[in-house]
Amino acid sequence: MTALPSGLLGVLDATSDRAVFRQIADQLREAIGKGHFAEGAKLPSESELVGHYGVSRMTVRNALSVLQGEGLVHSEHGKGVFVRPRPPVRRLASDRFARHHRDQGKSAFTVEAEAAGSHSQVDNLQVREERPSADVSARLGSPLRVLVRHRRYLLDGRPVEFATSYLPLDIAKGTPIAAPNPGPGGIYARLEELGHRLERFEEEVRARMPTPPEAKTLRLAPGVPVIRLVRTAYDTKGRAVEVCDTVMAADAYVLAYELPAQ
Structure with a gap:
């Protein structure tokens, strides 16, 4: 697995009946909520997430798609996925x-x-x-x-x-x-x-x-x-x-x- 900063993201629960891509989305959402990724910050790349979790690129993309559907992140072509600014x-x-x-x-x-x-x-x-x-x-x-x-x-x-x-x-x-x-x-x-x-x-x-x-x-x-x-x-x-x-x-x-x- 690719090493991300300590404590930034967890590991998958092999015993859970929750789909793997949803587990990844849950961990990314929690990290955003805790401020590990600030507004405007770039999330780990698809390659980094694939390496960290040991899953397919499609699984990672599905996880990121969940967060995009929730309005938490947005994708910039050729640059990556970023936490959406929320200036309330x-x-x-x-x-x-x-x-x-x-x-x-x-x-x-x-x-x-x-x-x-x-x-x-x-x-x-x-x-x-x-x-x-x-x-x-x-x-x-x-x-x-x-x-x-x-x-x-x-x-x-x-x-x-x-x-x-x-x-x-x-x-x-x-x-x-x-x-x-x-x-x-x-x-x-x-x-x-x-x-x-x-x-x-x-x-x-x-x-x-x-x-x-x-x-x-x-x-x-x-x-x-x-x-x-x-x-x-x-x-x-x-x-x-x-x-x-x-x-x-x-x-x-x-x-x-x-x-x-x-």
Whole structure:
């Protein structure tokens, strides 16, 4: 067997009924989890793994394919297999929509990007009017038409989420909310200027695998799931003034919550 650094990888269990390639994947996954292979680090080559475990090259490739399918590693042709960088954005639910951020002219995404030390960017912006789906209509109190704002968010040039906001047309039409750039603080600042002071938000969060268009939009590696978050914003009169449907790359975010104990 080829000697890898001491303790880096173990040996195969000949008595286990778990397939050999899965045992190898388990050991590599554990080594990544323990930090033996840092973000961006190159894994041992196929030849090194073949020599270390005494298995066929196809067995090693199957093991690496498992990790690629989980989104843990990516392959660069002619260079090797590397641990995928995972620069998480800490999305603090209890603070991201705080009014003091809007008063400073900052959107929630800008606040998150600054906290992560990253450069934020928005592209693929579309603004249009349309008839809402049954779900959006029910959340907004059954309007016949809504203003739709669709955009994609990038951190340091990497797409991390895209979002679609739906607002009742009687609130948004003919206002800065209908403009491509609604101004400092985003649409929530404009809603409050229009007399819809925000009181609370409701969020529903689910994790799933992406659709092909979502994977393309977010440039996701195979095996990387997405987080779908649907948020409804309410003003102080109890009216739902916006529904925002967001799809996020799951490997780019840490969802952090502060919950009162009483």
